[in-house]
Amino acid sequence: MSDLPDQQDLPDIDPDADINEPRLWRSVGWTARVIKNDDDEGWAVAMIKEGEAEPALIGPWTMGRDKKNPKPLDTNAFNTLVKTAAEVLRRHEQQLHAQLHKSVIVSTDTAEFEVTLDIVPDEDDPYALLSAFDGAREQLAQVxxxxxxxxxxxxxxxxIENEFRKPGR
Incomplete structure (x- = not known):
């Protein structure tokens, strides 16, 4: 791909103003920029969420009728791109949440417990919190x-059987 669009590269105008140009649209917190795809003869579109440095989505873009230049962005295309890019971010967030937060239900002879594991991905000192909750969601223990x-x-x-003592390695 050619140089990816940078929010700082946008025209020197009101940063909150919408832009509706054939290769550059900005609205509703998103910027779409049509860029040359150096990998082939075609074009790509990059979708960047406001405040983010990296595009949330880069995908192929349709050639125009002259089979040389890109098809211009329009309202419908932009709205579809925003919806798609937002869905990509939502799925990424869900996947990250699922990796960092786990939960199981354990039934014993006396009660039912929910046990959770919440990973804290600190660069210097990553750790996890193991917690136990009773049926009323009262926290019973955390290590x-x-x-x-x-x-x-x-x-x-x-x-649970070990009375919530810190598990060995």
Whole structure:
């Protein structure tokens, strides 16, 4: 790809003003820029969310009727691109959340517990918090564990059986 669009490269106008140009649109917190695709003879479009340095989405863009220049952006295309880019970000956030937050339900002879593992991906000191909750969502215990701790029903049950003492490595 050619140089990716940079929010600082946008024309020197009101940063909140909408832009509706054939290769550059900005509205509703998003910027779409049609760029030359150096990998082939075609064009690409980059979607950047306001305040972000990197595009949320880069995809192929349609050639115009002359088969040389890109098709101009328009309202419908921009709205579709915004919807698609927002969905990409939403799925990314869901995936990250699923990687960092896990939960299992464990039933014992006396009660049912929800055990959660919340990973804190700190660059210098990553860790995880292992927590236990009763049926009323009252926290019963919480310990700090390694971020690599594997939460399963079996490890949660063992933790409960050991009266919530910090699990060994």
């Amino acid at each position: 700090r564990v390694m971020p690599t701790f594997k939460l399963t029903r079996a490890t949660a049950a063992t933790w």
